[in-house]
Amino acid sequence: MADLLFNDLTATDASSRRSPVYRWQALVLLMLLMTALMAMSLPARAVEQKNGLPDFTALVKSAAPAVVNISTTREAAARSGMMSPNQQLPDIFRHFFGDQMPPGFGGMPDQGGSRTLSSLGSGFIISDDGYILTNAHVIDGADTVTVRLNDRRELKAKVIGQDQKTDIALIKVDASGLPTLKMGDSDGLETGEWVAAIGSPFGFDHSVTAGIVSAINRTLPTDSYVPFIQTDVAINPGNSGGPLFNLDGEVVGINSQIFTRSGGFMGVSFAIPINVAMDIADQLKDNGHVDRGWLGVVIQPVSDDLADSFGLDHARGALIADVAPDSPAAKSGLRSGDIILKAGDSDIDTSDALPRLIGRVSPGDGVDLQVQRDGKKQMIKVTVGQWPDTDGNTDDVTQAGNDSIGLAVSGLSAEQRQQLGIDAGVLVQQVAPDSAAARAGLQPGDVVVELAGKPVDSVSTLRKLVGQLNDKKAVPVRINRDGATLFVPLRPGSR
8 A cells, every 4th residue: 555655646647746635645644554554563551541540451361360379288286275266367467477377376176186277378370381489478387288270270289499588489280281471570660650469368369459659679677688569559468479460461570568557458568579589480490499699797777977977978878787707798808887888880879778789699709899998988899608598498687777686597397396395486596796686685596486476487477577566665575495485575676
């Protein structure tokens, strides 16, 4: 058609060439044709507009088959005073204990005196041969993991690996030809974008909620390694591990946490960026664990007063409060009082950026750090070490300040629980000097069993409970020390 129009426009008929109306009509037709061809070449968005608002119908139809429901069970010794199986856990506990029924609150005892605890979550298929991404806290400590597909099939899943620091887990079912989702680029997300979530809140499969990106690169008090995506998408227990989509139908995050004062959704949700999650998933698939870079420093934020006292023009960087002996930082010459301003080409605007940047450096690789020392800037090259807990089962609190109680803890093996005669808890590995934990009298070798009246059954549970503490109020910590049980008072904001 374009050739015909061109021939008409260049016809030898002088009257045709001189006709303004004819030339105008031909040009309009040519422009319409070009517009149509361009529209055909553009990729169709997964979400169309309806009455000025996004219509997620097509996205849900396309993506829902690859979103799965995940249920887990684990055995635990029965306790006296256990609730009847017919009793319901109060709604307020559903957030405080993540997506799990906490020890001591329900579960059916068997003849051997044990009981089965269950939890619910979500996940999504990332490869047609059965690899599925979810949250680590969804499958943490599970004896069995069951995946229910969109077509109602239920398959047993194997845990390939999990990383507590980023709350990512990779599981696999024995199947082929499964539907998958397209991964997006979470680094390209902008505040104000529309996003949608699909998951199983309270067990209601394939529930869809939508909202906008409220903020990016959020650091939560107990998570130093994830630059969270904050949204106002409605997330509830059971949504954990489910996908967060952009308007192109691409996964940009994994729904993980909410902030609440009531125990329910209050409009503040957090998702793990998919770029972070896929990097972790690749390592779990290849190695079964995550290799994470380590400096061996305790850092704290730089306030305006500290910036002035150290000779900085404004508050920025990560102030080194302490350096671990024989660590990569110590070997490179870093010392207490240094302020790290840059790591490689990346500026350290706030202290929480440093753990994320160093964590992504492969152990054994070098990184150039710009530091402020004695009022002068200098470059120090550090060979990054391997984070001590290659099994991903230890939580080391590296932040110094109100967002840390100063504990490094690990989960308990079944053998350790049996030896101690307890059902659950976390083992204290290290206590940071002059920390809230140290002032409370906690010691390496203690087992934290309960915090603020709530059972601690895993590292991830302790991390969440710490994030909910009031800095100005002391809370009781129940511990097991040398076989004896005692309480110690912990004041998170004490100095």
